[in-house]
Amino acid sequence: MSGNCDILSPPPGFANQLDDHGCYLVNRCKRALAEISVKAVLSVVDLERKDVNLDLIKVEGKVGGKLEDTELIYGITVDKDMSHPQMPKQIEDAKIAILTCPFEPPKPKTKHKVEIDTVEKFQNLRQQEQKYFDDMVQKCKDVGATLVICQWGFEDEANHLLMHRNLPAVRWVGGVELELIAIATGGRIVPRFQELTPEKLGRAGLVREKSFGTTKDKMLYIEQCANSKAVTIFIRGGNKMMIEETKCSIHDALCVARNLIRNNSIVYGGGSAEISCSVAVETASDKYPGVEQYAIRAFADALDAVPMALAENSGLQPIETLSAVKSQQIKENNPHFGIDCNDVGTNDMRAQNVFETLIGKQQQILLATQVVKMILKIDDVIFPSDY
Incomplete structure (x- = not known):
């Protein structure tokens, strides 16, 4: 009934597993998707613990293209573009500052009111804000950052200043994506500019902005990372339904591969x-x-x-x-x-x-048995009409 599978290479029947657990929309390229799933799991696997953290595998989808264009990226994709259209679209040997502090002057936490009645006061306020922006950008330049990824947005003036100082930036990046970027690039998330140091910068061999289809949708690719313990499966498809179904199929295939890592015994299906x-x-x-x-x-x-x-x-x-x-x-x-x-x-x-993982089969039978036990413990069923 059982056998062993080599976890270092895709099993010969793994494509059948993807088809069994997924839907027939992905049937025509099940072999390619199965190999992508195995490679993704092996990229983030912890062989000492014999476990896989699936949170390190980001499954992203974009409408457009063919299902065959689905690819595994040894890094992270971010559904954002550069904050200024004149910033460079490709950065090699990037040193990334990952920030959770906004590029803007600090705001009082209490209600306040500023009255400006002369030109001199307005000029002083503008110079003070300009100094804040200069200091923020200069701190990033001093530690050697060549790319800034920020969780918050930029003021227009700060964005213009970043472009003139040749410091590309990406804004409004979500917290989960920031964590994955930090894991992949080996960087640290910095909450304040005062804590920014060269040791906290992430490293990536290539950061590029890529356009898709006729709508010119743009995404940021962070590849050739210093620590590729985070990967992205980027799915393409003709419509949203196909992408969602493919995501479900790939998730099931990732779980099957993870079960083989935990215990490489199999039973035939x-x-x-x-x-x-x-x-x-x-x-x-x-x-x-x-x-x-x-x-x-x-x-x-x-x-x-x-x-x-x-x-x-x-x-x-x-x-x-x-x-x-x-x-x-x-x-x-x-x-x-x-x-x-x-x-x-x-x-x-x-x-x-055609095979299934031993862990999966054990859990199926165990869960079904537990449900029956729970039903047998019920002495009577009370219907609303009994009241």
Whole structure:
């Protein structure tokens, strides 16, 4: 029933897993998406703990292009562009300052009112604001930053000053994206300009702005990061529905790959595992005389529900198909026989490379058993009409 999978390369039947867990919209390029999912998991895997933090894999989608254009980016994509159109669109060997403080003068926390009745007072106020902006930009330049990514927006004057000082900047970047950028580039998130130091800058080999389609949508690519422990799966599709369905399929595939990292034991799919368990449970029921025997046989019948549903969904005669496969398993003593859903011509799931993770199968049976136990504990059901 079980076997082992090499976690350092995509398993031969992993594309079938993506198809089984996803929808048929992604069927035509399931192999490419399966490889992308495996590579993404292996990029962020912690082999010592045998676990994967899926939060480090950002799944982003953009309408336009073909599903085949989906790519794995060893870095982070941000759905933003440079804050000024005249800023450079590509930066090599970028040193990134990641800020959560705004490029603007500090504002009093209490209500205030400023009265300006002369030109001199207005000039003094303007010079004071100009000095704030100069100091902020100069602090970024002094530590060696070549790109500023800020969680907040810029004043127009600060934006103009950044452009003239040759310091590209990106504004209104979300908190989650800032964390991923910090992880990928090895930088630190800086809450105040006074705390900005060269050691807190993130490093990336290439930062570029990319345009998409006729609408000229723009995104920022942060690639060749110093610490590529964060990656992005960038999905393309003709409409929003296809992108959302592909996201669901890829998420399921990532979970399957993560389960293989945690435990690389597998069971073969197509209902073969359930049929084998059903035969084993039914055989073992003879050892328990009395009422318990009926409960054990009922559990064996329940296990047959999965292959029967597979046969019915494939347009086959469910009872006849299940009986034939079960008798074939018993006759040849081969637990790998299952439902031939794809009409390949063989019921051997090992030959078809159709498998499931052992962890996933254990959780399915365990959860179903727990639900039945909860239902059996209910003595009575009270309907509103009983009151």
